[in-house]
Amino acid sequence: xxxxxxxxxxxxxxxxxxxxxxxxxxxxxxxxxxxxxxxxxxxxxxxxxxxxxxxxxxxxxxxxxxxxxxxxxxxxxxxxxxxxxxxxxxxxxxxxxxxxxxxxxxxxxxxxxxxxxxxxxxxxxxxxxxxxxxxxxxxxxxxxxxxxxxxxxxxxxxxxxxxxxxxxxxxxxxxxxxxxxxxxxxxxxxxxxxxxxxxxxxxxxxxxxxxxxxxxxxxxxxxxxxxxxxxxxxxxxxxxxxxxxxxxxxxxxxxxxxxxxxxxxxxxxxxxxxxxxxxxxxxxxxxxxxxxxxxxxxxxxxxxxxxxxxxxx
Numbered sequence: 001x002x003x004x005x006x007x008x009x010x011x012x013x014x015x016x017x018x019x020x021x022x023x024x025x026x027x028x029x030x031x032x033x034x035x036x037x038x039x040x041x042x043x044x045x046x047x048x049x050x051x052x053x054x055x056x057x058x059x060x061x062x063x064x065x066x067x068x069x070x071x072x073x074x075x076x077x078x079x080x081x082x083x084x085x086x087x088x089x090x091x092x093x094x095x096x097x098x099x100x101x102x103x104x105x106x107x108x109x110x111x112x113x114x115x116x117x118x119x120x121x122x123x124x125x126x127x128x129x130x131x132x133x134x135x136x137x138x139x140x141x142x143x144x145x146x147x148x149x150x151x152x153x154x155x156x157x158x159x160x161x162x163x164x165x166x167x168x169x170x171x172x173x174x175x176x177x178x179x180x181x182x183x184x185x186x187x188x189x190x191x192x193x194x195x196x197x198x199x200x201x202x203x204x205x206x207x208x209x210x211x212x213x214x215x216x217x218x219x220x221x222x223x224x225x226x227x228x229x230x231x232x233x234x235x236x237x238x239x240x241x242x243x244x245x246x247x248x249x250x251x252x253x254x255x256x257x258x259x260x261x262x263x264x265x266x267x268x269x270x271x272x273x274x275x276x277x278x279x280x281x282x283x284x285x286x287x288x289x290x291x292x293x294x295x296x297x298x299x300x301x302x303x304x305x306x307x308x309x310x311x312x313x
Contacts (some may be wrong), residue, residue: 044263059286088146107165109158147211195301208262210283229262
């Protein structure tokens with residue numbers, strides 16, 4: 001009989017009952033991250049420990065939309081002692097497969113983000129209920145978009161969840177985990193101080209990767225239209241024409257895209273609107289093993305900073 005599916009939140013709650021037990025007695029413990037953004041954050045927290053974090057999804061996967069687990073992925077999931085996920089519904093297939101492994105402990109890094117987002121949404125609607133927008137991004141409402149790691153604040157929250165979860169499982173490293181989290185949080189705060197966009201007037205943008213909605217919003221940009229280009233969707237000529245009309249009416253001054261299938265559409269729209277394209281990194285494609293979250297986010301913020309500076313009258 002197939003084991004009953006365990007949700008990430010249910011498994012995460014089990015940490016409360018672990019007490020002081022250590023699961024690191026087995027030197028072959030496997031700590032896995034669902035895909036590259038979670039791998040980057042987990043690597044930050046596990047520095048200076050003997051824990052070897054493994055990335056499950058294939059190197060060129062990108063986001064996990066409609067991702068099909070390979071035989072190797074399933075094998076690693078079945079062997080994993082800990083699985084670190086982004087959450088927000090992004091890893092449903094991972095959780096279902098991991099449910100076959102009765103001993104796996106799942107750390108859902110978004111366990112507190114959704115409630116925080118809901119509180120912010122309610123607050124924003126209360127403060128700005130006189131203001132309506134057609135583009136549907138008011139009040140930080142991203143619908144089913146779960147690319148949390150692209151907002152520095154959320155990335156820090158996710159790293160903290162990893163810190164707490166791993167500390168429950170490997171208490172002998174809890175102090176190291178906490179120090180690593182403190183260092184990561186401080187680096188993120190420094191980044192925000194260095195790239196302070198909030199003194200600038202908000203600009204409107206079009207995104208050809210929904211991951212950038214979080215980064216744009218965090219960087220004081222308003223995404224009026226967003227496309228997720230993949231094998232299941234490409235915008236029609238009519239949709240592009242309508243978006244161009246909307247962009248002209250909304251005074252769009254930036255188009256953001258990853259260096260992927262969306263870039264050709266971004267370049268086309270850039271020529272039509274005579275606005276610049278910012279090529280950003282969604283952090284979903286594997287880089288050199290020495291690459292860090294801070295390094296990749298810093299490059300993104302530097303690109304946005306240049307756009308803001310060039311946009312000044």
